[in-house]
Amino acid sequence: MSAAPSQDARADWDKICCPICAGTSFEHLFEKAGEPFVRCLECRLTLINPRPPFSAIRAGYDAGYSAIYTKKAAKKLRRARRRVHRLRRKFVAGSRWLDVGCSAGFVVRAAQDAGFDAHGVDIENAAITYGQETLGLNQLKVGLLHEQAYPAGHFHVLSAYDVIEHVPDLNAFVAELKRILHPDGVIDLGTPDIGHWRVPRALATWPEFKPSEHLYYFDRTTLARLMNNNGLRIERVRLALKPGLKVLLRHL
Numbered sequence: 001m002s003a004a005p006s007q008d009a010r011a012d013w014d015k016i017c018c019p020i021c022a023g024t025s026f027e028h029l030f031e032k033a034g035e036p037f038v039r040c041l042e043c044r045l046t047l048i049n050p051r052p053p054f055s056a057i058r059a060g061y062d063a064g065y066s067a068i069y070t071k072k073a074a075k076k077l078r079r080a081r082r083r084v085h086r087l088r089r090k091f092v093a094g095s096r097w098l099d100v101g102c103s104a105g106f107v108v109r110a111a112q113d114a115g116f117d118a119h120g121v122d123i124e125n126a127a128i129t130y131g132q133e134t135l136g137l138n139q140l141k142v143g144l145l146h147e148q149a150y151p152a153g154h155f156h157v158l159s160a161y162d163v164i165e166h167v168p169d170l171n172a173f174v175a176e177l178k179r180i181l182h183p184d185g186v187i188d189l190g191t192p193d194i195g196h197w198r199v200p201r202a203l204a205t206w207p208e209f210k211p212s213e214h215l216y217y218f219d220r221t222t223l224a225r226l227m228n229n230n231g232l233r234i235e236r237v238r239l240a241l242k243p244g245l246k247v248l249l250r251h252l
C-alpha cells in the first residue's frame with residue numbers, strides 16, 4: 001500500500017466506536033500509508049479508524065511475515081525460554097499452556113521443554129508449517145483463536161506476545177481469553193506501550209505505528225480498562241526499558 005487511497009477507496013473500510021468506552025469522538029493525530037491514526041477523546045485509546053476490512057488485513061499475513069520472524073530462530077528461542085522460565089514455578093508439570101499468535105511456535109517449544117502440555121495457534125500457515133517441520137511441534141493450529149473452540153477454563157497459562165494490537169475485535173478476543181482461562185490461571189501479555197517515556201515526542205515517528213497491522217496502541221490505563229470490562233485484572237506490570245507493556249492478568 002504505497003499511495004494514499006482516495007475517499008472512494010475507503011468506502012468499504014470499517015469505522016468503529018471506541019472498543020473500550022464506546023465513544024464516537026476522536027481526535028485526528030496523523031496519517032501513515034493513507035490510514036488515519038486517531039485518539040478517543042473520552043478514554044484516550046489510540047487506534048486506526050476507519051481501517052481497511054479485516055479480509056484485506058488478513059491477506060497481508062503472508063509467508064513474508066514469518067520469513068522475517070524465523071530468520072533469528074536461535075534468538076527467538078532464547079527469549080521464549082526466558083518467558084517460560086518466569087512462569088514455570090507457579091504451575092505443576094503437565095499444566096496446559098496456549099500461546100496465542102504463536103507464529104513459528106518458539107514459546108510452545110520452550111513451554112513443552114519445561115514440562116507444560118503446550119499448544120499454539122496462529123493465522124499464518126507458513127509459520128505453523130515451520131514450527132511443525134523445524135521445531136517438531138504437533139500441537140499447533142492454524143486459524144483465529146475463537147475458531148478453535150477450546151473448552152472453557154482449559155488453560156493454566158495463556159500467553160499473547162505482540163498480538164492484541166493486531167486483533168480486529170478486541171472485546172471478543174479478550175472475552176475468549178477469559179473463557180478458556182482456568183479459574184487459577186494467568187495470562188502473560190505484551191504489547192507496545194504508547195505511554196512509555198521513550199515514545200518519541202514527535203509521535204508519528206514512533207516505529208510501532210504500523211498501518212493495517214497495529215490497530216490499537218495501549219497505555220497502562222487503557223489496557224487495564226479493556227481488561228476490567230471483560231472480567232480480567234492486571235495483577236502485575238513488569239518494568240520495561242523499551243516501550244512495551246508487559247502484564248500478568250488473572251480473573252477479576
Ligand SMILES: [Zn+2]
Pocket residue numbers: 018019020021022023040041042043044045
Ligand atoms: Zn474510548
